[in-house]
Amino acid sequence: MSDERRERRIRVRASGSYDVVVGRGLIGRVGELVRDAEAAEGRSLDGTCLVVSDDNVGPLYADAACASLRAAGFDAHDVRMPAGEATKCLARYGELLGAAADAGLTRSGLVVALGGGVIGDLAGFVAATYMRGCRLVQVATSLLAMVDSSVGGKTAIDLPQGKNLAGAFLQPDLVVCDLDALRTLPASFLSDGTGEVVKYGIMCDPELFAWLDAPVMGQEGRVVARCVAIKRDVVEADEREAGERKRLNLGHTVGHAIERCSGYTIPHGHAVAAGCAIMARACAARGLCAGEDAARIVRMIAGHGLPTTTTYGADELYAAALHDKKRVGDGMDVVLVRGVGATEIRRVSLPELREIIEEGL
Numbered sequence: 608m609s610d611e612r613r614e615r616r617i618r619v620r621a622s623g624s625y626d627v628v629v630g631r632g633l634i635g636r637v638g639e640l641v642r643d644a645e646a647a648e649g650r651s652l653d654g655t656c657l658v659v660s661d662d663n664v665g666p667l668y669a670d671a672a673c674a675s676l677r678a679a680g681f682d683a684h685d686v687r688m689p690a691g692e693a694t695k696c697l698a699r700y701g702e703l704l705g706a707a708a709d710a711g712l713t714r715s716g717l718v719v720a721l722g723g724g725v726i727g728d729l730a731g732f733v734a735a736t737y738m739r740g741c742r743l744v745q746v747a748t749s750l751l752a753m754v755d756s757s758v759g760g761k762t763a764i765d766l767p768q769g770k771n772l773a774g775a776f777l778q779p780d781l782v783v784c785d786l787d788a789l790r791t792l793p794a795s796f797l798s799d800g801t802g803e804v805v806k807y808g809i810m811c812d813p814e815l816f817a818w819l820d821a822p823v824m825g826q827e828g829r830v831v832a833r834c835v836a837i838k839r840d841v842v843e844a845d846e847r848e849a850g851e852r853k854r855l856n857l858g859h860t861v862g863h864a865i866e867r868c869s870g871y872t873i874p875h876g877h878a879v880a881a882g883c884a885i886m887a888r889a890c891a892a893r894g895l896c897a898g899e900d901a902a903r904i905v906r907m908i909a910g911h912g913l914p915t916t917t918t919y920g921a922d923e924l925y926a927a928a929l930h931d932k933k934r935v936g937d938g939m940d941v942v943l944v945r946g947v948g949a950t951e952i953r954r955v956s957l958p959e960l961r962e963i964i965e966e967g968l
């Protein structure tokens with residue numbers, strides 16, 4: 608069996624312990640995977656489960672997932688939401704809580720989030736709060752969900768005032784990454800997820816960075832597994848983002864500012880990629896990172912068809928960055944690029960942040 612066909616399991620030991628299974632044909636086996644995971648942990652479920660997907664993922668995969676869950680003895684209820692970020696809202700959250708109650712879910716009932724990061728965050732928040740918390744399984748179908756949002760226990764919805772403003776931590780019982788699903792993921796979302804993959808390489812993994820001289824598809828098994836392992840290490844060191852987990856925000860201070868300036872028309876992974884390039888250039892200008900490393904980072908980002916800068920000016924970006932959740936009084940914790948695979952978390956003053964943005968553009 609080629610290395611790319613091998614099934615990989617990454618164990619996460621946080622406030623809850625669980626496996627992330629990375630492999631092929633897994634959506635059709637999700638019932639058995641859930642049953643085995645629950646048996647291995649000595650947990651018992653009440654048998655009812657809410658399978659939440661969206662109207663792109665549902666028609667492709669919900670029938671297979673529900674059939675597999677039913678074959679494993681679950682009473683699976685198929686619920687589909689409109690696709691897109693707008694679904695991560697209070698109204699849909701309320702609708703899903705109602706659907707959980709109508710289905711007769713109890714505290715030992717299961718929510719299965721089948722989809723990308725939007726469904727993972729929304730269904731995850733339902734699981735975190737329904738009856739003060741029930742069980743959650745993440746079945747990630749987008750690259751971004753596989754490498755980032757399905758692992759680590761952050762769940763959230765957006766408010767009209769801003770993104771991810773209401774949320775909770777809930778570690779899932781199991782994460783399933785079915786690589787076959789990436790074949791139906793639209794190219795724009797594949798490249799968006801690649802932005803986060805490149806971020807992991809710059810953040811701490813020169814070997815992963817070197818792999819990315821080739822496209823992600825063709826080596827998606829080892830790439831997804833490596834990114835999950837990196838996220839696992841960070842989450843295990845700092846589940847609640849008191850320190851080390853902030854490293855995952857590389858490129859995000861400027862990236863979020865770009866998203867905000869664009870009225871969220873520039874996708875997250877694209878904005879983060881531009882944020883990483885801007886940080887790399889700024890750090891090279893300040894002598895914190897070798898010029899050649901910054902140039903390699905910028906070339907890598909461009910090579911994956913991702914943006915390396917933005918049309919927004921330093922003033923606009925700075926004003927937008929001040930809304931960042933990572934702001935602490937008159938400072939901001941930013942992730943500096945020290946080289947390919949090397950970063951440093953540093954609290955900078957707001958005037959310094961303004962300078963960094965200007966130097967990186």
Ligand SMILES: NC(=O)c1ccc[n+]([C@@H]2O[C@H](COP(=O)([O-])OP(=O)(O)OC[C@H]3O[C@@H](n4cnc5c(N)ncnc54)[C@H](O)[C@@H]3O)[C@@H](O)[C@H]2O)c1
Nearest residue numbers: 663690723724725726748749751752755756761788791792
């Ligand atoms: N919880 C976390 O730690 C965390 C981390 C990063 C991002 N996020 C959140 O993730 C969200 C973005 O996630 P996303 O990029 O996966 O967006 P998404 O969930 O909207 O999925 C992207 C698009 O691809 C479609 N899709 C997904 N899988 C598919 C497949 N296999 N085949 C065909 N179509 C498919 C979806 O229907 C959607 O249209 C944001 O809301 C962001 O805030 C959360």
